[in-house]
Amino acid sequence: MDAMVISGLNTGGARPGGELVRLSGVHKVYGRGLNAVHALNDINMQVASGEMVAICGPSGHGKTSVLNLIGMLETATEGSVVVANLLVSKLSEQARADLRSELIGYVFQSFSLIPVLTALENVMLPLMLRGRVAAPAQAEARGYGAELLARLGLKTQTHRYPARLDASQCQRIAIARALLTQPRLVVADEATSRLDNGSVRLVMDLFASLQRDHGTTFVVSTRDQRQLSRATRTLQLNEGRLSSTPSDTRRTLRVQG
Numbered sequence: 001m002d003a004m005v006i007s008g009l010n011t012g013g014a015r016p017g018g019e020l021v022r023l024s025g026v027h028k029v030y031g032r033g034l035n036a037v038h039a040l041n042d043i044n045m046q047v048a049s050g051e052m053v054a055i056c057g058p059s060g061h062g063k064t065s066v067l068n069l070i071g072m073l074e075t076a077t078e079g080s081v082v083v084a085n086l087l088v089s090k091l092s093e094q095a096r097a098d099l100r101s102e103l104i105g106y107v108f109q110s111f112s113l114i115p116v117l118t119a120l121e122n123v124m125l126p127l128m129l130r131g132r133v134a135a136p137a138q139a140e141a142r143g144y145g146a147e148l149l150a151r152l153g154l155k156t157q158t159h160r161y162p163a164r165l166d167a168s169q170c171q172r173i174a175i176a177r178a179l180l181t182q183p184r185l186v187v188a189d190e191a192t193s194r195l196d197n198g199s200v201r202l203v204m205d206l207f208a209s210l211q212r213d214h215g216t217t218f219v220v221s222t223r224d225q226r227q228l229s230r231a232t233r234t235l236q237l238n239e240g241r242l243s244s245t246p247s248d249t250r251r252t253l254r255v256q257g
């Protein structure tokens with residue numbers, strides 16, 4: 001896939017292998033007092049640029065919480081989260097929002113598609129949310145959005161509305177939407193749960209080509225063996241604790257195409 005040149009869209013490539021994310025001594029507690037839920041306990045992990053890190057573990061053991069912290073959607077109760085060399089807790093709400101929009105693509109478990117928008121319009125949404133975008137950039141993004149949909153096997157669904165599509169198609173639209181702005185970091189929560197083997201292959205091939213060509217970094221939560229087998233490395237979460245240590249998570253970068 002050729003590099004897209006949408007001015008102002010791309011934050012630029014990071015040094016391959018350089019650190020993009022670091023969590024140190026991170027705890028996450030939801031609620032207070034008797035209602036407090038200790039979702040994450042002393043999480044320490046790093047993610048290098050260009051990696052695909054898979055976080056696996058049983059339901060309710062903290063995978064989404066880790067993704068939300070890395071994606072700057074939540075803040076840690078204790079400990080530090082550093083993304084692109086910035087300490088997230090020190091950023092203002094606005095700075096965090098700007099950084100999220102510039103740096104990160106999200107695939108949510110719920111897809112979160114807008115019913116009154118077509119597949120392509122949903123994919124274009126991250127760009128639309130940025131406010132005024134010059135017409136040439138919009139046209140270029142539209143072409144790239146259509147290309148992403150085609151690469152995910154959705155060429156003939158480009159102008160269909162979500163209500164006319166099945167769960168697998170909606171999930172792939174949500175994935176295309178996360179990739180539209182060529183984010184340096186993609187955070188994907190159970191992104192292949194509704195896909196058949198052929199669609200998983202399309203998604204993983206697309207992710208691999210973005211890793212290879214643009215150094216895109218992926219942090220995914222999954223219990224799907226088809227996705228785990230394509231990850232650079234896997235971290236196991238149990239009851240809010242990572243079972244691997246930082247030293248044994250630094251495996252050789254393996255990018256499959």
Ligand SMILES: Nc1ncnc2c1ncn2[C@@H]1O[C@H](COP(=O)(O)OP(=O)(O)OP(=O)(O)O)[C@@H](O)[C@H]1O
Nearest residue numbers: 030031037039057058059060061062063064065066
């Ligand atoms: N906003 C919240 N308020 C209170 N508790 C929460 C909140 N979000 C998550 N939790 C709790 O934190 C714990 C970890 O949840 P989390 O969603 O991170 O796990 P998960 O491994 O992603 O689960 P799943 O695979 O089912 O999505 C669970 O006990 C969950 O109920």
